[in-house]
Amino acid sequence: MGLNPESRARFNLERASVLLLEDSTMGMSILVQILTGFGVRTLHRCENVEEAQATVQKVELDLVIADSLGAGGEGYDFVKWLRQSRIEPNCFAPVLLTAGHTPRDAVSKARDCGAHFIMAKPLTPITVLERILWISKEGRRFVECDTYMGPDRRFKNEGVPPGTVGRRRDDLPPVVGEAETPNMEQDVIDGLMKTRRVEL
Structure with a gap:
């Protein structure tokens, strides 16, 4: 998406209720400063998973920002618990995960536990705002099945992978089918590609 740092657009999140799960004092301080800078007034600060679950x-x-909470990965478990808790409307709240490192397996773990995005630290206000705006605009549907509940993990609908049967009504067909009109002749195609002088 990318926001222009020079932009004079204004964003006001003063009515938003945000849960912060962060066990580091410095990390919590940075998150609080960033979010209060966006106008957020209602921040629920939690230092551990038990506090977050009670909250x-x-x-x-309206938003959850949770740290992965170190090598134990309790932050991922919290997000999975949140999604499966059936506590409405919070089980559908947008979730941003943060982590010191975001290798491919961490990104996959974040996606599979039901988070919208994972962000690598150190966080910057522009990055956090981009992710919040992206979530608000993208409108990914929630998927619920035996093994997963959360936003649709597909960012693009490119159809069903070859050799598999589609499961959703809006899946694109794997086979394109026969042409409905005759193909264009090569000289017609060449004519479309030629540069021509146009008089206005």
Whole structure:
């Protein structure tokens, strides 16, 4: 998406209710500064998963920003719990995960636990704002099945992979089929590609 840092656009999130799950004092301080800079007034600060789970059960949330919480990966488990908790509307809240490193397996883990995005630290205000705006605009549907609940993991609908049967009504057909009109002659195609002088 990419925001222009010189942009004079204004964003006001003063009515948003945001849960922050971060066990580092410095990390929490940075998140609070970034979000209060966006106008957020209602911040629920949680230092561990137990506090975050208790908060989810008490207040309505518009956004969750959770750290992966180190090598144990408790942040991923929290997001999975949130999605499967069936505590509405919080189980559908947008989730941004943060981590010190985001190798491919961390990105896959974030996607599979039901997070919208994972962001690598150190965080910058522009990156956080881009992700918040992206989530608000993208409108990915929620998927619920035996093994997963969360936003549709597909960013693009490119049809069903070859050799598999589609499961959704909007899946594109794997076979294109026969042409409905005759193919264009080569000289017609060449004529379309030639540069021509146009008089106005």
